[in-house]
Amino acid sequence: MTKHSIFDTQALEAFRKEHKLQPYRIRQIYKEIFHNFVIDFKEMTALSKDLRNKLEESFEIISLEVEDVIEDDETSKFLFKTADGNVMESVLMYHFHTEQRTLEKKLNRITLCISSQVGCNVGCIFCVTWKMGLKKNLTREEILSQVVYANNYVKNKYGKKVDNTWYSIRNVVFMGMGEPMLNYPAVKKVCWFLTDTNYFGLSRKRVTISTSWVLPPLKQFLADDLPVSLAFSLHSADQKLREELVPTIAKYYTIEKLFAALDEYTDKTGNKIFYEYVMIKDKNDSRELAHTCGKLLQGRPAHLNLIPYNQNPAIDLEESTEARIKKFKDVVESYGVPVTVRQNMGRKAKSACGQLGYEKVQGKIIQKPCVDPNCDCKKC
Ligand code: SF4
Missing domain, CATH: 1.10.150.530 (DNA polymerase; domain 1)
Structure with a gap:
């Protein structure tokens, strides 16, 4: 049955x-x-x-099979198999802090990065996931199972806190495999479960949809007023360069059109948007591009998150130097925009940003990204 x-x-x-x-x-x-x-x-x-x-x-309770768990000091990467035989990944990230008095390292908070699709067809040039192609959209149950399983894993790994409650996931981010807006109907239902107090009961600030953005679902997202935070994958404030970095959609959904929609979102909700920017050496990390970025975000309710590029197989890119990232940060901050540099986590386990699917892709023929956003060939 x-x-x-x-x-x-x-x-x-x-x-x-x-x-x-x-x-x-x-x-x-x-x-x-x-x-x-x-x-x-x-x-x-x-x-x-x-x-x-x-x-x-x-x-x-769990609609997935656990194929493997790959651990390093800061992350646990789960390889989940769906009932139809596809494999996708989620990553637990453990954030520690050092107690000043005892110098003891203590677990501070736990974030789960979940997938909304198996593979991806957006084709960001710094990401290995799209090289798998898009295999399928995950169902509501398959996405929620990632969270339920991971909470049980955390409970078994860390047990109870001093207040006698279990350690558990504090933040859920849609930054795993796939573009969540291209699986919006399922993602929307998942967000309601994650924030409903009858179920996971996470606050709006603790659930983040990260998107490169495809405009049609944005309109629906605005109308739905989902109780979640929004992170937008910017990667360049220069239109031409963005088309190179996110080739499948940036040409059609231009920075001008996107920001008109994003402004509508911030005006309506009053929420700040987190902008993600992968820092790639000699590609998008120049002083000039920092000024372009600062000018674009100036005066907007924005927070820029700089992500040092994570190494991938068959991708001929390098991460920006620390000095270059610092300069970029300083320039953007001079426009009054808050900037943080994301801590590198999970590189050893190939569970860092842009590395999901590494094991699947290693040694396989590399596909070219499709450039047509309406393509339904199911291969790209
Ligand atoms: S960064 Fe995200 S949207 Fe871009 S190819 Fe990778 S999984 Fe897809």
């Missing part, structure tokens, strides 16, 4: 009625999954054995 996902609320309600369960039973199940991070019905000891068995027969 095919099992329903536990996120299929209609199926769960039908199950409740069929078995004449009180509504509080459903709340108990959710508490086990979203507060106690249990991913096996057998471990839900607040429920009777009979109910656990019935749930087991009809539902699944």
